[in-house]
Amino acid sequence: MFSAKAHYGLKAIIYLAKNTGKGPIQAKEIAVTQSVPVRYLELLLSQLKKARLINSNRGKLGGYYLSKPGSAISIFDVVSSLEGKISFVSSHEVKENDAIETTVTGFWKKAEDDLIGYLQQTNIEELLQKANTGEQMYYI
Amino acid sequence: MFSAKAHYGLKAIIYLAKNTGKGPIQAKEIAVTQSVPVRYLELLLSQLKKARLINSNRGKLGGYYLSKPGSAISIFDVVSSLEGKISFVSSHEVKENDAIETTVTGFWKKAEDDLIGYLQQTNIEELLQKANTGEQMYYI
Numbered sequence: 137m138f139s140a141k142a143h144y145g146l147k148a149i150i151y152l153a154k155n156t157g158k159g160p161i162q163a164k165e166i167a168v169t170q171s172v173p174v175r176y177l178e179l180l181l182s183q184l185k186k187a188r189l190i191n192s193n194r195g196k197l198g199g200y201y202l203s204k205p206g207s208a209i210s211i212f213d214v215v216s217s218l219e220g221k222i223s224f225v226s227s228h229e230v231k232e233n234d235a236i237e238t239t240v241t242g243f244w245k246k247a248e249d250d251l252i253g254y255l256q257q258t259n260i261e262e263l264l265q266k267a268n269t270g271e272q273m274y275y276i
Numbered sequence: 277m278f279s280a281k282a283h284y285g286l287k288a289i290i291y292l293a294k295n296t297g298k299g300p301i302q303a304k305e306i307a308v309t310q311s312v313p314v315r316y317l318e319l320l321l322s323q324l325k326k327a328r329l330i331n332s333n334r335g336k337l338g339g340y341y342l343s344k345p346g347s348a349i350s351i352f353d354v355v356s357s358l359e360g361k362i363s364f365v366s367s368h369e370v371k372e373n374d375a376i377e378t379t380v381t382g383f384w385k386k387a388e389d390d391l392i393g394y395l396q397q398t399n400i401e402e403l404l405q406k407a408n409t410g411e412q413m414y415y416i
Binding site for chain 2: 137146170224235242247251267
């Protein structure tokens, strides 16, 4: 349904949330820890930056960091900045009085609204907490 | 998220449900009423037939018909026969003890399960009833 962009972009931004307070994080560090090729990651980071979810500093000590708290960034913000408009089927002409077309379009619209709601109701901080809890479980 | 196949395949099969009891329906009739090119429609019909959701007769009076009641065909049956496995992100290697990867994969899995549940809980007969109700509304 989504491309790998949504998956790796989400991993990258959770990693930045995890390292909040440690100064800018280099793309290379994100790439290595999150198992994503650095060139591909840089494309994702530039899209997240364009959407103003993250910021960057240049130079030797430069890197990336969240532009606001993780609790203020929903998964919807991240996914829509990487994947564009979320829709179940591409739009097409709807003939007036075409009851089957109207019904099927309404059926997809409900699935779309449910998915968007799910993406909106969860934020980066919540996924980070979940990952932290999981991490503790590994080491118990 | 889905291709046009899911949309037009669903319209075609609802049209067949609507015409249950009228004998086999020609592809041309479905194509014209559902505004879909006949060659493309024939591809969808062959996939639906392969999945044993519809049947066909050859010859001059041949055509397509549902192979079971519309109430026994879920939207999931139709969509998965046309689009294959439903998954939010392509599968990839998961490193052991990678808490962020595990969390993000779990997040997609929940979205996937919710969508599959939604597609499974609705059947063709229900969408047909909805379309019929809509049709009556147009003509009131």
